[in-house]
Amino acid sequence: xxxxxxxxxxxxxxxxxxxxxxxxxxxxxxxxxxxxxxxxxxxxxxxxxxxxxxxxxxxxxxxxxxxxxxxxxxxxxxxxxxxxxxxxxxxxxxxxxxxxxxxxxxxxxxxxxxxxxxxxxxxxxxxxxxxxxxxxxxxxxxxxxxxxxxxxxxxxxxxxxxxxxxxxxxxxxxxxxxxxxxxxxxxxxxxxxxxxxxxxxxxxxxxxxxxxxxxxxxxxxxxxxxxxxxxxxxxxxxxxxxxxxxxxxx
Amino acid sequence: xxxxxxxxxxxxxxxxxxxxxxxxxxxxxxxxxxxxxxxxxxxxxxxxxxxxxxxxxxxxxxxxxxxxxxxxxxxxxxxxxxxxxxxxxxxxxxxxxxxxxxxxxxxxxxxxxxxxxxxxxxxxxxxxxxxxxxxxxxxxxxxxxxxxxxxxxxxxxxxxxxxxxxxxxxxxxxxxxxxxxxxxxxxxxxxxxxxxxxxxxxxxxxxxxxxxxxxxxxxxxxxxxxxxxxxxxxxxxxxxxxxxxxxxxxxxxxxxxxxxxxxxxxxxxxx
Numbered sequence: 001x002x003x004x005x006x007x008x009x010x011x012x013x014x015x016x017x018x019x020x021x022x023x024x025x026x027x028x029x030x031x032x033x034x035x036x037x038x039x040x041x042x043x044x045x046x047x048x049x050x051x052x053x054x055x056x057x058x059x060x061x062x063x064x065x066x067x068x069x070x071x072x073x074x075x076x077x078x079x080x081x082x083x084x085x086x087x088x089x090x091x092x093x094x095x096x097x098x099x100x101x102x103x104x105x106x107x108x109x110x111x112x113x114x115x116x117x118x119x120x121x122x123x124x125x126x127x128x129x130x131x132x133x134x135x136x137x138x139x140x141x142x143x144x145x146x147x148x149x150x151x152x153x154x155x156x157x158x159x160x161x162x163x164x165x166x167x168x169x170x171x172x173x174x175x176x177x178x179x180x181x182x183x184x185x186x187x188x189x190x191x192x193x194x195x196x197x198x199x200x201x202x203x204x205x206x207x208x209x210x211x212x213x214x215x216x217x218x219x220x221x222x223x224x225x226x227x228x229x230x231x232x233x234x235x236x237x238x239x240x241x242x243x244x245x246x247x248x249x250x
Numbered sequence: 251x252x253x254x255x256x257x258x259x260x261x262x263x264x265x266x267x268x269x270x271x272x273x274x275x276x277x278x279x280x281x282x283x284x285x286x287x288x289x290x291x292x293x294x295x296x297x298x299x300x301x302x303x304x305x306x307x308x309x310x311x312x313x314x315x316x317x318x319x320x321x322x323x324x325x326x327x328x329x330x331x332x333x334x335x336x337x338x339x340x341x342x343x344x345x346x347x348x349x350x351x352x353x354x355x356x357x358x359x360x361x362x363x364x365x366x367x368x369x370x371x372x373x374x375x376x377x378x379x380x381x382x383x384x385x386x387x388x389x390x391x392x393x394x395x396x397x398x399x400x401x402x403x404x405x406x407x408x409x410x411x412x413x414x415x416x417x418x419x420x421x422x423x424x425x426x427x428x429x430x431x432x433x434x435x436x437x438x439x440x441x442x443x444x445x446x447x448x449x450x451x452x453x454x455x456x457x458x459x460x461x462x463x464x465x466x467x468x469x470x471x472x473x474x475x476x477x478x479x480x481x482x483x484x485x486x487x488x489x490x491x492x493x494x495x496x497x498x499x500x501x502x503x504x505x506x507x508x509x510x511x512x513x514x515x516x517x518x519x520x521x
Contacts, residue, residue: 086421101436
C-alpha cells in the first residue's frame with residue numbers, strides 16, 4: 001500500500017500554525033511524523049492544542065500555515081483531496097456523535113454505501129463483522145439512545161472502521177464515559193493497536209499510554225515539550241515541565 | 251394528593267365560567283340579530299353543499315369551493331416547503347450571492363402585505379408570464395409562506411449539534427450527502443410542529459385569493475351571500491369549515507409525527 005516516496009511515514013505534519021480569535025495560538029509551529037502502524041499518544045493540559053491538532057489532521061479545522069501529508073496525499077485547499085483524506089482517516093469523538101435517527105447497523109453502514117459505493121448487503125455484512133469485533137452484534141437494531149455511553153463509543157469506533165481507514169484518530173474517546181465503561185472502550189482500542197492500526201490518541205488515560213503506545217508526546221501551548229518511548233517518558237522525563245504535569249495527573 | 255380537591259374545584263369554576271361566557275355570547279348574537287330583524291334560514295345551507303336531483307347527489311358551490319381551497323392549499327404547501335428549504339440552505343451556504351438572494355427574498359416577502367403580493371402577482375406578473383389566476387394564487391401563497399417556512403427550516407438545521415456535521419465529514423461524506431442523510435432528517439423532524447402551524451396559516455391565508463376571483467371556499471361564500479343575503483348563515487358556516495379543516499390538519503400531522511417517531515420504538519428523543 002506504500003505510495004511512491006512515502007516511505008514508512010504515514011502522517012507528516014510540518015510547521016503547523018493555527019490561531020483562534022482571541023488570539024489563541026492553538027498550534028505554534030507544531031511538527032510531528034507518525035510511522036505506519038505506530039500508536040502515538042498525545043498528552044497535555046487542556047487548551048494545549050491536542051484536539052486542534054487531531055481536527056486539523058482530517059480537515060475539520062483548517063491550519064493557518066504549515067503542511068499536512070497523509071499517506072502521500074497533501075491536505076490542501078483541494079476539496080477532492082480533503083474528501084479523500086477524510087475517507088482514509090477515521091475519527092472517534094469525545095461525545096460519540098452517533099447519528100440518533102439511524103439504528104446501530106445503519107450508523108455503521110451509511111458511509112460504506114454512500115462513500116464506498118457498497119451494496120446494502122455487502123455493507124451490512126461488513127458492519128455486522130465490525131459490530132461483532134466491538135462486541136455489539138446483538139445491538140445492530142438498537143438506536144443510539146438505547147445504548148450506554150461505552151456501547152455508543154464502541155459503535156462509533158465500528159463506524160469509523162467501516163471506512164477501512166489507514167489512520168484512526170481518537171479525540172479523548174473515554175473522557176465523557178462513566179468510569180466503569182472506560183475499560184470496554186480501551187479494550188477495543190488496545191485490540192485495534194495490536195492489529196497494527198496506525199493510531200493518534202489524545203487521552204488522559206496514562207495507563208493506556210504506558211501500555212499500548214509506541215510513543216508519547218507532551219504538548220503545551222501548541223508546541224511539543226517532550227516526546228519519547230512510554231517507559232522513558234513516564235519514568236525519566238527530561239523536562240521539568242513534563243515532570244510537573246505528570247506529578248499532577250498521576 | 252392533598253392538592254387534588256382544590257384543583258378539582260378550580261377546574262369546575264373554569265368550566266362554568268367558560269360555559270357562561272358562551273351562553274352570554276350566544277344570547278348577544280341572538281338578541282342582536284333579533285333587533286336587526288334578521289330572519290334565519292339555516293335550512294337553505296345544506297343545499298349549498300349538496301343537492302339531490304334525479305336520484306344523483308350533486309356537489310353544491312360550497313363543496314366546489316372547498317375542493318378549490320384544498321387544491322390551492324396542497325399545491326402551495328408543497329411548493330412553500332420546497333422554496334423554504336432551498337432558501338434556508340442558501341442562507342446557510344458559503345456563497346455570498348446565495349445568501350444575498352435568500353435575504354433579499356425574505357425581506358421583500360416579510361415586509362409587504364400578502365394581499366399586495368397576490369395583487370402584484372395577479373395584475374403585474376400574470377399578464378407578463380401568461381399565468382392563470384389559479385397559478386398566480388398558488389405562487390403568491392407559496393412564496394409568502396415559503397419565506398416563513400425557510401426561517402423554520404433554518405432554525406431546525408442550526409439546532410443540530412455541530413458534532414453531527416463533524417461525524418459526517420470525518421466519514422468522508424460531502425456537504426450534500428451530510429445534509430441529505432444526517433442533518434435534514436433530524437432537522438425536519440424537530441420542526442414538524444412549527445411547520446404545522448405554518449400550514450394552518452397557509453390554509454387560512456388562502457381565503458385571500460378570493461380577491462382575485464379564484465372560486466375558493468370564501469369566494470363561493472361571497473357569491474352566495476351576494477345572491478341570497480344569507481349573510482349570517484354563510485359566514486358562520488364558512489368559519490366552521492375553516493376551523494374544522496385546521497383541526498383536521500393538526501390532527502393529521504400529529505399522526506404522522508407519531509408514526510415518524512417510532513421506527514423501532516423510542517428511536518430518539520426530540521430535543
